[in-house]
Amino acid sequence: MLVDIHNLIIGFDGTEVVRGLDLTIQRGEIVALVGESGSGKSVTARSLVGLAGPGARVTADRFIIDGADVTRFRERDWRALRGRKIGFVLQDALVSLDPLRRIGQQLADASRGRASRAEGAALLASVGMRDAERRLVQYPHQLSGGLRQRALIATAIAQDPALVIADEPTTALDATVQKQILDLLRQRRRAGQTLLLISHDLAIVADLADRVLVMRDGEVVEHGPTAHILSAPAHPYTRRLLDAIPSPRSRGTQLTTGQRLLPKRIDPLHVVLEARHLVKRYGRDQVAAVDDVSFTLAAGEALGIVGESGSGKTTVARIVLGLVEPDDGRVELAGQPWSALSEPERRLHRAGIQFIAQDALSSFDPRYDVGRIVGETLDAVGVFGAARRRRVLEVLDAVRLGPSFLDRHPRELSGGQRQRVAIARAFAPRPRLLVADEPVSALDVSIQAQILDLLAELQATSGTSLLFISHDLGVVQHLTDRVLVMKEGRVVESGEVGSVLARPRHPYTQALLEALPSLPARVRQPDPVLERSAS
Amino acid sequence: MSDAALLEPAIAAPARHGRMLRQVAGRVASGLVVLWAAVTLGFVSLQLAPGDIVSLLIGEQPRTPAVEAAIRAEWGLGDPVAVQYLRYLWRVLHGDFGRSYILQTDVSGLIASQIWPTAKLTAAALGVAIVFAVLSAVTTAGRSWARRVAGSVELVLASTPSFWLGIVLLFVFSFTLKLLPVAGDRTLSALVLPALSLGLALGAVVGQVLREGLERALEEPFALTVRSWGTTGLVLRVRHGLRHAALPAVTLTGWLVGHLLSGAVITEQVFGRPGLGRVTVEAVLGQDLPVVLAVAILSAAVFVVTSTAVDILSLLLDPRLRRDRS
Numbered sequence: 080m081l082v083d084i085h086n087l088i089i090g091f092d093g094t095e096v097v098r099g100l101d102l103t104i105q106r107g108e109i110v111a112l113v114g115e116s117g118s119g120k121s122v123t124a125r126s127l128v129g130l131a132g133p134g135a136r137v138t139a140d141r142f143i144i145d146g147a148d149v150t151r152f153r154e155r156d157w158r159a160l161r162g163r164k165i166g167f168v169l170q171d172a173l174v175s176l177d178p179l180r181r182i183g184q185q186l187a188d189a190s191r192g193r194a195s196r197a198e199g200a201a202l203l204a205s206v207g208m209r210d211a212e213r214r215l216v217q218y219p220h221q222l223s224g225g226l227r228q229r230a231l232i233a234t235a236i237a238q239d240p241a242l243v244i245a246d247e248p249t250t251a252l253d254a255t256v257q258k259q260i261l262d263l264l265r266q267r268r269r270a271g272q273t274l275l276l277i278s279h280d281l282a283i284v285a286d287l288a289d290r291v292l293v294m295r296d297g298e299v300v301e302h303g304p305t306a307h308i309l310s311a312p313a314h315p316y317t318r319r320l321l322d323a324i325p326s327p328r329s330r331g332t333q334l335t336t337g338q339r340l341l342p343k344r345i346d347p348l349h350v351v352l353e354a355r356h357l358v359k360r361y362g363r364d365q366v367a368a369v370d371d372v373s374f375t376l377a378a379g380e381a382l383g384i385v386g387e388s389g390s391g392k393t394t395v396a397r398i399v400l401g402l403v404e405p406d407d408g409r410v411e412l413a414g415q416p417w418s419a420l421s422e423p424e425r426r427l428h429r430a431g432i433q434f435i436a437q438d439a440l441s442s443f444d445p446r447y448d449v450g451r452i453v454g455e456t457l458d459a460v461g462v463f464g465a466a467r468r469r470r471v472l473e474v475l476d477a478v479r480l481g482p483s484f485l486d487r488h489p490r491e492l493s494g495g496q497r498q499r500v501a502i503a504r505a506f507a508p509r510p511r512l513l514v515a516d517e518p519v520s521a522l523d524v525s526i527q528a529q530i531l532d533l534l535a536e537l538q539a540t541s542g543t544s545l546l547f548i549s550h551d552l553g554v555v556q557h558l559t560d561r562v563l564v565m566k567e568g569r570v571v572e573s574g575e576v577g578s579v580l581a582r583p584r585h586p587y588t589q590a591l592l593e594a595l596p597s598l599p600a601r602v603r604q605p606d607p608v609l610e611r612s613a614s
Numbered sequence: 615m616s617d618a619a620l621l622e623p624a625i626a627a628p629a630r631h632g633r634m635l636r637q638v639a640g641r642v643a644s645g646l647v648v649l650w651a652a653v654t655l656g657f658v659s660l661q662l663a664p665g666d667i668v669s670l671l672i673g674e675q676p677r678t679p680a681v682e683a684a685i686r687a688e689w690g691l692g693d694p695v696a697v698q699y700l701r702y703l704w705r706v707l708h709g710d711f712g713r714s715y716i717l718q719t720d721v722s723g724l725i726a727s728q729i730w731p732t733a734k735l736t737a738a739a740l741g742v743a744i745v746f747a748v749l750s751a752v753t754t755a756g757r758s759w760a761r762r763v764a765g766s767v768e769l770v771l772a773s774t775p776s777f778w779l780g781i782v783l784l785f786v787f788s789f790t791l792k793l794l795p796v797a798g799d800r801t802l803s804a805l806v807l808p809a810l811s812l813g814l815a816l817g818a819v820v821g822q823v824l825r826e827g828l829e830r831a832l833e834e835p836f837a838l839t840v841r842s843w844g845t846t847g848l849v850l851r852v853r854h855g856l857r858h859a860a861l862p863a864v865t866l867t868g869w870l871v872g873h874l875l876s877g878a879v880i881t882e883q884v885f886g887r888p889g890l891g892r893v894t895v896e897a898v899l900g901q902d903l904p905v906v907l908a909v910a911i912l913s914a915a916v917f918v919v920t921s922t923a924v925d926i927l928s929l930l931l932d933p934r935l936r937r938d939r940s
Contacts, residue, residue, distance in 0.1 A: 128842055158844045167842035174835045179857050179932060188853070189843040218933045234843065 081106050081242055081273055082127065085141035089122055089297075091134055097123050097297045104242065104275060109268050111276040111284035111305070113320065114294035115523040116494070120277050123294075124244050127275070128165050129157035145241060162189065166235030170247035172227035176219040182230050183215030189234035202233045207263055224388065225256035232263065243267070246277040253387040253550045258594040261287060279523040281317075282324045282596035285309055293317045309599050323528035324598060325557035327580065333535070334528035334557070341539040345560065349378040349413075351512050351544040352399065356408035359394050368394045369405070370568035376512070381538060381545040383559035383576065385552055385591065391568040392548045396516045399546060400434055401425050413511065430459035433505035437517035439497035443489040449475070450485040453504045460508045474503040478533055495526035499533065506537055513538070516548045531558055552591050556580050564588045634929060634936045641925045645918040652914030656907045657702050667691060672715050673901045681715055688712060711908035716900050721908045724893065729912075731799050732889040735812065735881065736874045738805050742813030743867070747821035751859065752851050755828040764825070768818035776877050780811035780884040797886035808885045812877050816870050820863050827859030834858070860931055868924035872917060 082104040089097040097119040104110050112120040125131050127144065129152060142150045145164050152160075161167070169175040176185055186199040194202065196215065203211035206229040219227050228248065235243055245264065249257040264274060265287060278284055284291060285305065292302040293316065301314040312318045323334050331340055352375065359369040369391040376382045384392045397403040399410055401417060410418040412428065433456065436442040443452050453471045457463070462470055472482055478499040489497060498518060505513055515534070519527040535558060538545050549555050555562055556576050564572040564579070564587065572585040583589045663670055668685050669677065686692065689712075690701055705712070711721035750768065754760040771779075787807060788796045795804045831837065832855050840850050879891030890909065897905035929935055 125838075130838060130841055158846060161842050161844035163844060165842075167839065169835055169839055171835070175839045177836045177840065177854050178934060180854070188840065188845065191844065220934050231839070234839070237843070 080104070080143075081145055082275075083141060083143040084139055087123065087126065087137070087139040087142065089119070089126055089131055090136045091132070095297060097126075100294075100297075100299055102292065104273060106241070106273055107268075107271045108290065109264075109274045109276060109288045111278065111288035111291045112294060113278055113281055113284060113291055115279050115320075115525045117296075118294040119297040120294050121246055124167075124246050124275060124277050127242075127244060128161050128167055129154070130161075130167075162191070162235075162238045162240060164241050166238070166240040166243045168232050168235045168243065168245040168248050170249075171251040172231035173219060173224070173251075176227065176231055176234070178219050181216055181218055182222075185230075185234055186215070186237055190237040194237055202237055203230065206230075206233045206236075207259070208233075223256075224252050225259055228252060228256075228260050229263065232260075236267075242273045242275060244275045244277070247279070248276075249283060250279075254552060254594040255387065255590055257283075261596075279525070280324070280596075281309065281320050281524070282598055285596055285598055293320065306599065320525060321598065323525045325528075325531065325553045326598070327556060329557050330577075333532045335532050340535050343381075343539045343560070344379045344542050346378040347380075350375050351378050351380075351413055352376040352546065353411045353414075354395070354399065354408070355411075357395065357398055357405045357410070358407035359391075359398060359403060360406050367391075367568045369398065371408075372563075372565070372568075372570055373408075374563055374570070374573065376544050376546060378511070378544055379538075379542045380561065381547055381559040383555035383562040384546070384548045384565060385550065385555045385562060386565035387550055389567075390565040392565050393516055395565075396434075396514050396546065396548050399512075400432065400514055401429075426459075430456065430508040431510050432512045432514065433508065433510040435498075435501050435505050435513065435515040435518045437521055439494075439501040440489055442501060443497070445489055448486045448488055449480075449492075449500055452489070452500060453507055456504050456508045462508075470507055471503075474507045475500075477506065477537060478503045494522055495529060498522065498526075498530050502530070502533060502537065506541060506543070509541065510543055512544045512546065514546045514548075517550065518547075519554060520549065520551060527554070534558065552580070553595050564591070637929060637936065638926055641922050645922040648918050649911075649915055653703065653706050653911055654699075656911055657699055660903070660907070661695065670903050671712075673903065675715055684713075685715070706911065711911075712904045714897075714902050714904050716902045717905070721904050724905065725890070725908055725912065728888060728890045728893045731887055732875075732878055732882070732891060734799075734805060735808055735878055735887065735889065736871070738809035739813030739816065739874055739878075740867075740871065742809050743817035743820055743870075746814060746817030747824050747863065748856070750817075750821040751824035751828050752848075752856065755825045755851065755855075756832050761825065765822070768821050771814045771818035772822075774815065776811050776815055777880045777884050779814065780807065780881055783807045783811050784884070799887050799889075804885075804887075808881050808887060811884070812874065812881045815877075816867075816874060819870065820867055823866050824856075824859050824863040827862055828855045831855040831858035857931055861928060864924055864927050864931065868920045871920045872913075875913065875916060 080103060082102060084100065084102040087097055087100040087102070088095055100119075100123060102110070102123070112123060114120045122131050122135070126135070126137050129149070131137050139150060142148065144160065147160075149156075149160075176182075180188070182203070183196065183199050186194055186202055190198070199215055200211040203214055208214055208226060208229050214222070214226070214230070219230070222230065232248070248264070249260050252260060261283065264276070268274060268287070276284055276288055281291070288305045290303065291305050291308045292299050293308070293314065294300070295316050301308065301312065301317045308317060309321065312321060319335070322329075322337060325334060332338060333340060354375075355373050357369050357372045358367060360367050372391070372395055374382065384395060386392045394403060398405050398418065401410075401420075401422075405418055409416065412432065417425065417428075447455070450468075450471055453474060454467050457467050457470060471485070475481070475484060480496065480499055480503065484492075484496070484500075489500075492500065501518070518534070519530050522530060531554065534545070537543070545559070547555065547559050559576055561574065562576045562579050563570050564585065566587045572579060572583065572588045579588065580592060583592055660667060660670065667689060668682050668691070671685050672681060675681070690698055693701075709722050711725070713719070714721050714724065717724065750764050754764040784796060784807060787794045794806055795801065798804050828851065832850070837850060837854065840854055878889060879895060881887070882889040882891040893905065894909050896902070897909065
């Protein structure tokens with residue numbers, strides 16, 4: 080037994096964030112810890128290397144790592160264990176590697192100065208990085224997301240530890256890159272390595288982990304072999320986590336409740352947005368970020384644009400929003416010129432087109448309260464005073480936030496609440512078109528489900544058209560009616576979501592579909608507890 | 615295994631170096647332009663000042679035909695202004711700042727003889743400041759108790775006028791303990807007290823910024839990664855954190871070097887040291903325009919050199935800045 084923990088309790092300032100956790104890890108096993116943010120999974124993982132955080136009180140009846148009782152460990156003992164017995168991989172290597180040091184230097188640091196240049200290169204090769212010699216002298220920002228994550232994994236295994244802990248190792252990554260990293264972890268498993276995987280997404284651990292522990296509010300609510308948990312989850316919370324994963328089966332239903340969505344009122348004859356042959360080039364080499372992209376969006380319809388970072392989908396969104404001028408081609412709104420207008424002319428119509436960003440927090444003025452944030456979009460439509468207050472309360476109510484949120488500030492809100500405020504703000508002036516750029520990709524699966532349900536509901540009731548941009552095919556196929564698949568600035572495939580995903584013609588679409596984590600089929604049980612607690 | 619990421623445009627290391635050299639060359643060139651502007655401004659202000667140049671340059675000395683003739687010859691006052699300007703540029707370029715008719719000496723020689731003590735003092739003060747700031751930040755960052763003590767000490771140091779600090783230091787170490795000399799510039803030990811009294815205030819301010827940056831760096835996710843390798847806290851601070859914290863501190867230090875020079879004026883008085891400070895004060899009071907002009911150009915040069923050095927240091931510290939902004 081590599082890790083044997085019984086009755087682990089972790090507290091900060093008297094509040095217990097982990098209560099009575101039991102965890103055992105055998106050699107050669109992959110164990111997954113799953114739960115949403117705040118469930119205590121990350122701090123549990125960090126307590127395994129003695130880095131639970133300043134002010135953390137960690138106690139356990141039994142806490143044994145590789146035969147050593149760590150409850151008696153001092154900082155010195157922990158240092159000897161870190162890296163040597165347990166390697167640690169965090170999410171988003173851009174910030175988890177020192178941005179000011181070369182990859183090779185960091186590999187040397189990670190191996191405590193023992194790895195020579197050749198050994199560093201061998202380490203990089205072992206995590207599937209070609210061209211390792213050149214990568215050694217590069218800095219993290221010079222690598223793509225996938226390569227950075229590989230480099231981070233290389234630092235974690237530099238001292239050949241018995242156990243590797245990976246805390247959300249793929250969360251910041253595109254689907255196909257995520258698949259590469261998961262494949263890499265799978266390879267290590269075949270080589271008999273032990274892994275503790277932390278994730279908010281059951282789909283990610285589905286075909287990787289031997290055993291799963293589902294955590295909620297600091298407690299393990301369910302644990303067992305992965306196949307068993309996925310096919311016959313016993314606890315309502317586990318079922319909720321599974322239901323939250325968008326899939327072809329979930330189309331047309333709410334993710335949080337399983338109920339049918341309101342029917343959309345799509346008017347195909349009324350074109351709200353038309354983009355014709357958009358081209359945008361950047362840089363000295365005039366690389367086309369967007370290359371001949373055309374599409375239309377009808378009233379009440381949802382159009383998804385799916386692609387990986389660098390595919391040009393965000394540039395398309397900016398052109399549609401009138402924030403970037405296309406080098407060629409044009410955008411029309413309801414048959415009227417839009418991209419051809421000057422900014423003062425455009426400003427008169429801006430209220431009709433609203434935007435939801437990925438990171439809600441940075442799209443808010445931190446000094447504004449929620450009432451002011453939501454009300455600000457009503458400036459453009461001339462709604463002030465009592466009427467403004469009424470409308471703000473109305474849209475806040477629509478996103479399930481009560482009047483008590485009016486004077487809260489962005490920092491006091493959770494990630495999901497922030498995105499709700501962003502949605503309320505966007506819907507406040509009753510726009511005809513809503514552009515959402517990766518609105519759920521920074522959220523946990525369970526929060527993502529709530530936000531997707533909300534978007535679907537508001538879109539159906541308001542009849543607003545939605546341009547939905549995402550790197551996640553699963554989300555796009557759940558929410559949208561038609562889809563454009565973009566790669567290197569071009570649309571490689573487009574059409575009705577059902578038919579494109581059922582019969583993908585372009586190899587890239589096929590690769591994206593393949594990269595989607597798949598869940599085994601499961602008998603759906605009606606669950607009264609679930610309905611009530613899903614808020 | 616297919617790896618789409620590997621297909622992205624390769625950036626080879628040599629190209630990066632070339633790019634950085636280009637950036638450095640650009641900064642040096644723009645520094646030279648600033649310097650030229652400062653010299654030109656000096657010339658223009660001389661031309662625009664009320665009264666004729668001869669009386670400006672003579673100051674309050676008695677005006678004799680001999681001196682007047684010498685000035686006319688030196689500045690070529692009979693020639694067109696453009697020619698005067700080019701001649702002036704040419705002279706400055708060769709380090710010739712003319713003659714002080716008040717002190718009856720060459721300005722270049724005067725400055726050359728006084729610049730060394732001042733340079734020594736400011737360099738030593740800068741050294742004191744950096745050592746103090748780094749030690750104070752590295753040892754106390756993130757430690758609730760120690761940082762409070764260090765913060766208070768720094769506040770006291772930063773708010774104490776350097777002449778007062780100098781007098782206190784003199785009283786303690788020279789008059790009472792008799793460890794260090796009172797005045798002069800003959801031995802290295804004579805440099806200790808002036809450097810401390812000038813440098814500690816600067817070090818206190820930089821130390822605050824450095825500590826704040828260090829604390830921010832230690833809370834970054836990468837700090838957790840580094841600790842998970844089994845690295846000691848000190849190595850994390852020195853090897854990883856300090857570099858992140860250094861960026862704002864270097865910028866601030868560059869700005870404060872200017873203060874150091876003006877602070878040197880007072881410190882030189884307190885400790886009875888020779889130096890540029892005294893020369894400047896006397897020149898300004900006596901309206902010795904050639905000396906004032908030379909000092910002005912010299913301070914512009916110091917400013918240009920430090921800000922260029924700060925820019926280059928930033929490029930060395932942070933590879934992310936070495937990118938083309940196209």
